[in-house]
Amino acid sequence: MGVYNNHVHSSTQLTPFFLDTGRHPQMGFKPHQPCSRVGAMNEFTDQMKATLEEAKLVLNRSKDDMARYYNQC
Secondary structure: OHHHHOOOOOOOOOOHHHHHHOOOOOOOOOOOOOOOOOHHHHHHHHHHHHHHHHHHHHHHHHHHHHHHHHHHO
């Protein structure tokens, strides 16, 4: 459901999420924000940054694997 809500619909040129709420979805943190005075917030931000970087690495590996498989044919 999340992917559908963030996909721009061809007829409206808007996402269902935006049409429903009037705003674009937020990740819950900004990757380049300054450090907080609240330690738990800094831990959360660091964890989200690490998770985002890990997702990028996995997606790139997957892309390379698919390209290698496609190019074998």
